[in-house]
Structures are given as C-alpha cells and as structure tokens.
Amino acid sequence: MLRGPIDTKVTVKIQRGQETLTLTITRKIIRVDSVTASLLPGKIALLEISTFQENTGEQVRKALADLTPKGEALRGVVLDLRDNSGGLLTQAVEVVDALVAEGELVIVRSALGREAEDAAAEVNLPPDAAVVALINEDSASAAEIVSGGVKALGRGVVVGRPSFGKGTVQLLKPQNLYGRELALKMTIAEYQVAGDTKIQTVGVRPDLSIYPVELSDITAVANYFDTERFERRRESTQVAHLPSAKHEAAFAGKAAGDGPRLRYFAGRQGTRCRAPPRARRRWPIRRCRSPATWPTRWLAFGQQAARRQARRADRRDRRPRGSEDRRRHRRHQDRLGRRARGRQRPHPRAARASSTTRRSPPASRSPCASRSPTAAASLPSAST
Template sequence: MKFRPLLALLLAIATTCACAQSAADLGAGQKNRKASVWPLVPNTTEAEAAQLSARFLTRFHYDTQPLDDAMSGRIFKAYLKMLDGEKVFFTQADMATFAPLETKLDDAIWNQDLSAPFTIFNLYLHRAVDRMTYARDLLAKGFDFNADESYTFDRKDATWAKDKAELDDLWRKRTMNDWLRLKLAGKADDEIRKTLTKRYTGYIERVKQLDSEDAFQTFMTAYAETTDPHTDYLGPRAAENFDIAMKLSLEGIGAVLQARDDYTQIRELVPGAPAIKSGKIHVGDRIVGIGQGAEGPVTDVIGWRLDDVVNQIRGKKDTTVRLEILPADTGLDGKHVFVTLVRKKVSIEEQAAKKKIVEIKDGDVTRKIGVIELPTFYSDFGARSEGDKNFKSATRDVAKLLGELKAAGVQGVVMDLRNNGGGSLAEANAMTGLFIDTGPVVQVRDAKGHAEAQGDDDPGMAWSGPLAVLVNRGTASASEIFAAAIQDYGRGLIIGEPTFGKGTVQNLVDLDRFSRSESDKPQYGELKMTIAEFFRINGGSTQLKGVTPDIAFPKNGDEKDFGESTYDNALEWTHIPPAPYQPIADMKAYLPKLEQMHDARVVKSPAWQLMLDELAQYKIMRGKKAISLNLATREAERKQQDAIQASFRARHKAIDGTTNLLDEEDDVSSRLDDGLNPNERSLKSELKQEKEAKEAKDVQLDESAHVLFDAVGLIQADPKLAAEVLPYGGKFSLNTVASTSLPVSASSAPVH
C-alpha cells in the first residue's frame, strides 16, 4: 500500500525480526522503551536530518517539487493517513485543531522546528491509549448480540467521527466484533474477556513504547512518499535493516525473534549460525536478559520492544554476547539458562535464490523442468564497492543453480519471480545476461531527460534452452526490467498476472556523509530517492502498465488496492525511442499453440478449477466492507463458510491427498476464523501452518512447468520451429534440448 499506517509499526514491534545490529547502536546508553516520556519532543539531529532531506528532494529528485505550502498540504494529508488511515482515533474536532498546521509543515522542516508534526503525533498517542482503554472497559459488561447492528470495518473512505459520542459507538461496535469472532470460534465469555483484556492492554503498552524516533520516522515517511510512491526516508535503524535485506547477511547470533506477551521468543534458528551450533538455544525459548562481553552485567529485557532486544543481540563479528534464557519447555517460574555466544557473520539464505526440479508426466512422456525461485535481486553493495570479487550476488547464485540444473538434465527453466519486489538494477542487467549473448537490457532516463542504455556486454549464456518467467502483481521494479527484457528479446515466455508497474529508479543517499558531527554513530539515516525512470529496450515503459504476460493466469482481485496504478501521485506512462537491439527469437511462432494446449489442459484440471473457485470466494470476502453484529446472522454465515471450506478441503484431499490446511484431528473451528491475532496463537501452530503452506501444491508453478513441457515437445518435433523460438536462430540444437548442455560457444564464455 502507498501509506503505511502507524498501526503497522505497532504490530511490527510484536512480530518477527532477524538478529543483527551495528555495534554503534549497542551499549549502556540503550534504554528500555517500555516507559517513553510524553509529550515526545524532537531533537536537534532529527530537525537537521529533515532539513537535509528536503534539500536533496527539492534539488535532485527525478520530479523535483518545491517544499512549499502546497506540498505541506499533501504531507499533512499523508501524515494523518499514516496515523489514522481508518479514522478510528481522531474526531472532527481534532481535525479542526490540526487545520492551522496544514500549511506549516514545510516551515517546520525548513526552520528545523518539528513541533507541529510532533503535536499531531502526541495527540495520536493519547487518543490511541484512550480508545483502547475505552474498549477494555467495555469488556466488563459484555454485549447483546440480538440487535440488528452491523460494523463497517473498511473505513478508508469514511469521514472522521463528528464527536466523542460517535467515536465511542464506533469502538463499541469494533469491540463487539472482536468478542463475536472469539465467540463464534467456540470461546467461553470468561476466556474471551481474558483474551481481549490482554490484547488491548498489550496495545496500550506498545503505544506507550513509541518514542521521538518513531514520530520522526512516521512524519518523514509521509514527506518522502508524498514526492513519489517509492521515495522513502530510512532512519538509522531502518537503513541498516535495508542494507541487511540487500546483502543477505548480518553479524549476530543467527536467531529469528518475535515478541509474545512481555517476552522475546526464539522463532527460528539459522543453520550453521552461533545460536544453533551452541546446542543450548531452541525454538520457543524466551530471552529474558542480555549481557555484553564475557563479564558485562546482564540487563533484564522483559517487556522491551522487539527492536530494542534485537539491538542488544546484534553486534560486531567476534564479539561476545550472553543470553539469559527461559527454556520453552518450562513455565514462567522455570530455571533460567545462561548461554555465551560469539557473534559471527550470518547468511540469510531464506531470501536467497533456490532451485528445484519439477517432473512433468504427460502420457508416456516425462520431462524435467528446472525452477529457480528468486525472492529479490539482492547484492552486497558495500562488498562490491570495496572490490570484493565474492560479494553476495543474486546473479552469481542463479548462474550456479543453472549449472546444477543443467547437470541434472532439465529441459526447460522457469524463473519464478512472483512477489519479487525488485532490488539491484545492476543485478537485473547482469541476470538478463545469463539468458542472452550480449545487448542492451534497459534504458535509464535521468532528471535532465538524458536516456542511456544499460545491458550485458559479456558474451555467452548460462542457459540457452526453453525459458519461462512466472510473474504476478507483486513482481515489481528490477523484476519487471528482467521480465520485460526477456519478452522484448523474444527469449522466453512471460506467464502469470500483469506485474506491479513500477518504472522508477531509486538511489540511496547516506545523509551522515553530510553531517558535521564527529560521531561514528549513524544519526541522520538515509534517503531512498527516485533519481531516474527506466524504459524497456523497445522504448515503452513498465510504469503503471507493468509487464503483460504472454500466457495470462487469473487475477486474484488485488489490483484495485495494490500496484502502481493505485497511487495517486505515480508518474505517468510515457515512452522513448527504442534502443538498438534485435530480438533473438520469436515466441509468437508457437505461442498460439501453447495457449491452446494450456486452455485445454486447465479446463480439465481439478486442481486448476479448485484454484479458480478459491479465488472467486476470496474476491467475495474481500469485497465486503461491513459485517453483521447479530449472533444468529453470523452463525448462519459461519455455517455457510464452514461448508464452503469443507468442500475445498475435500477437493484438495482428492487431488493431492492432503487437506492443504490442518490435520483432521484438529478442532474444526480452527479451520475458520479463530478470532485471534497472529501473536496470540501458539508458536507451534504458527510454524505448522507455515510449513503446510510451503508444502502445499503450487498449481500455477506446476502449470508453468507444463507449458514448458509442451514447448520442449513442439521444439523437438519441428526443427524449423526450433530455429524460430530458440535464441539466435536455433544454435541451441534439438539434441541439446534433450541433453540440456550448452553450445560450445556459450559454455566456453564467462558467466557474469
């Protein structure tokens, strides 16, 4: 979504985080943010960072816009949307109070006086605590569910409540719905009251942990994203997490943490990392204390924000951290265990490229199709700039996997880029080069209107056989560059849904480089700023339109709420002259036949038809904006949903022998809405469902592999067709399709 509500930040405090942090963020000065001092007050560093960011955005952004009263009005609107996008905290009276500030936010930045945005944030804090306290107080009496009332939960287009009485009624209905969800899941009133009291109290505590850094980050995000959807301000902590996500490595102990109640819990252990190698730390364990060094004092971290706990555990390689652990298999009064660990560099392989082989059998013919799943176009920018030849690289990893797939005898390759939100532009260029010989990949136009082609200069291909790129609405940016280039060259088939439509280029500006402070500790953060727009080599753009698949799969209905076209400040689509390139094959030569074979197959496929029915049901549920608060009505609706889901489970079991959900012995009600928030369920249940989701049949991927199965068959049957659809006039011979070895000219060339 365009604007991230502050509620997302509050939830993030209680969700998952990998353990790594710069040593500059550690030390005795780290405070327990369970007790922030209100009202929050901006500091000098934040005011300087805001002004410095404005200087860059108003001078060097691709679409420079003055920071004036008009921009202030847009920031004001975005800021309020981030704080109260559902309009459940502020009233019209609050809006009247804020009105004089609407044209003052530009002055706040230029004059280094952030009191205006902090005034709004401080009132938000009080309103949030007040609303949750009100909801908690309602629980004592319970509710009457016999009236004919409804609760409108989709309030993004609603107006603010006219007064406190109207807001109270809204929160009464909101709390009633929370209670009713648990009641429908079979919970008794006492258990419901206990669960919701704990939930609302926890929310209040998380609000109270918000500090000036959170207020500043929220305001600066509103400003940055007002310039365009993909410009962002990253505070020091956010900047480091972005860096970790790009290089897929960190320095820490190799544990994934999450907050549960007042405890920080071990959610996952990274293979080969210090935590799992110690043999003393296990999934489900709770961290109750942390000490720095071999003999430093152990600090109690019960009740701390998750990111503060993470900051204490992360640190420089080869330094020591001591953890006080409450084991998972003991109660809250169990015996504590002390574990000493030496921090090491930890690779985050979960987000790295992965391969698998799908065997497709059709009649008497079986073919192997290789699949490479790429979650992001990652690159260790720091190691690369320092000249490290072994820097972490998505292209290098994919090249290695392609070699392994060739050795295994695959006859086609599917690049799975679903939900790949992009990453490094350089990696997108280099990765395209794995599938073409040489040539331009993308055109980049800067703010002055100068366009330059970038691409692959190294001859040779890592894979020159049949290729498909699987995409969906979450495929964005660098992923779209890759898919568009493959399509423009005629190098492979694009399969799936239309992509996101992000056609802009961002660059990271380290604001600390312009600091006058002598401190080594990051202070100003970074600016992820749009500096250019990229265009396809055919002259078109992926901006707004995305990449249109050659073989289209059904849309999931999210396109109205998700994608570049949903942003009201997105750049318009345009085009420039094409780059000098020549298509290297022609997918149209067999695309009609492949589409015909696809259509004939899926109409008879029980798995595909089940997917269509589940998508249709999903769209129905997404289309709802309100829900009844009448018990009898909701029980009837739940009974209907249970019947629908039971039918889906039976069909899944008939297709692949599984329910695709929970085990048969699990409580039937748990297969529907259980009324719980994610961090209220047991960790065991969460991990089990995640495992089942990963192991579930992937109908779209299987069909994509089957399309390549058909392509190989058509190529093998028709040498003339092979010369048209294989790169460079069919140098990749029919025998090679069967053996999947590279031509001599390509195998002797370096892989880049």
C-alpha cells in the first residue's frame, strides 16, 4: 500500500497511545548499503556483507580501493559473511571475481546441462594478500558461493561453523486459479563451487571451527556450547524428515566432520558473575589475580568438568552387561564389603567394656538345665 511511483505522496495515520498522528510521506527509492568497510591495524580490510543485492559487487570493489593506503597494498581481507542469508547469485560471483584471477567461480547444473563461469584476469587485491571468510550456520546461498569459492580455489581460509547448506535455485511461477492468486515454487537448478563441490545440505565446512563459551549468572557454571545446538539450524537437519532426504544422506555427515576446533570466550550471560573466593586454591591457574584473567580460569574449570564427565562415561561403559558379568561384579562387591567390614575398628569404650565385663551364659527354659548331673540323678522318677 505504501509503494508507488517515485515523488508521489501518501498519507498515513499512526496511533501512538491515545494520540493519532497524520503523516504525509513522499515516495523515494530506498538504498541500503550491503557492505560496511573498515581498516584494521596492520593494513587489514574488514568487509561486513549483510546481503547480496544489485550493487554489492561494485561496493566491494570500491571498498577495497578506498581502504588501500596510498603507495602501499593491503596485507589481507576479512569477509564477514555471518548471518548472511544470501541474495543475488550474480553479485556473489562478482565478489569472488574481485579476489581471484583464474578458475571456475560457480557451476550451475540444470536440465540444460553443466554451465560454468570463469574468473577474469583483473583483480582488486594483490595475489600475496591473505583472505579469510567468516561464516556460521546462518550463512546461506550466495554467502556460501563466496566462502566456498574462496576455499575451493585456494585463495584463502574459512573460519567459523558449517554453513546452512542451501545450494539450489528456485523459480516462482504465479498462477490465478478460480479467482485466487497462487504461486508455484519450483527448483530448477543446483549450483556448486569450483571442483564441482556440492553445497546443498552439506554447506561449507570451515578450515577452523570455533564454538563459544559463555559465563552464566550462576557461580562456577559456564555454557559450554556443543555442535548439536548449531546443527539443528542447518538445512540437513530441517529436511531430514522429508522422503527426498535419503538422497542426501551420503553427504550430510561431511560438513560436521572432525577438524581443528577452537573455543572462544563470548562474554557473560545474564547478570555479572564474580569469581568464587576460594577459586585460587582449587583451580590449576594460580597466578590469575586480576578480573581480566577470570575468563581463562573459567575455561580451565570447563575443561576440568569435561574431563570428569569423560571419566564418568568411561566408568559407565565398564559396568557389567550380561548375567555372568553381573554375578562376577556382585561377588567382587561382596568381597570389597567384607574387606571394609574387617578393617572397621570397634569404639574404644565398647572395647574396654567387653574386656572387663563377662557375660553369663543365657538361661535355658528347661528346669534341669541349671542343675548338676548328680542333683538331677537324685530326683525321684515319676511313676507312670
């Protein structure tokens, strides 16, 4: 309703509490910059790309040119693609083309066959400059084309967590059936990066995986995030219930394979935590005195908790399984119990009382039991 021709006016009413406001707005073209550029120490350019729109490739080239010092060259570029849900495929190809001088930028497989687009020789970055792409589980589509191309072509490294895994092209076909406006969304192609590397449901696997550690508002408790928390948000988990997921099962496990991992301190959650007063005596890092070094001590505490959990799991795995193992385990526990009871010492007062006082034998119910044999023989016998 608010959209319309440029330079035309539209009147809207806004209710704010008990007050009603009438505003007149002039329609214009809204341009949002998708690239935020900054220069880090050491002549490192940081490019934060939020989405891929019509002029993203042009903005990246302009940012690299503006951040380059006069008479010098950039030493490296960091592409922040975290939480980038994608956008135009052509702009993602243009961003990769600005970084590499040769190779296939993207490969599209459809009913027409295999189509590939090669890189141009002109680049906006020196060949010896390092390139690092930051991704996470919310990086999808065009963001995976850029990060996957940087890794597949050997131009740089990828740091973060496995990406979402969206590598298909959809076509929206509107229809008007029986007076109802409907649309049919069809998957018409699949795109891949250099070397025919698959992206759909697999995502881009980083060279270095990083996972956060947060301090909670409970003393001596830290949030040690696991990989399952992030895997639930990826494409492979969200489509696992579909019948077509069986075709992707062979590729689903490659994105979360074993590789280099790093834990980083992500701050405090909730209220501010204070270190326990006796922590210095209990934790292995004994020279940490200032509050600035508390995160290191918290990480050491988390490592100790992880080792304790591993030891518990090891003991749990050693428990007897079959009936014979249970009997052997029960006999072993009985032997340990007898040894423990044999080592118990009586109380000193009970020991003294038992050594000085002798108990008389218990009295029998028979009247002849307390008499001597001679006395018992002299008793007259009862006549029958």
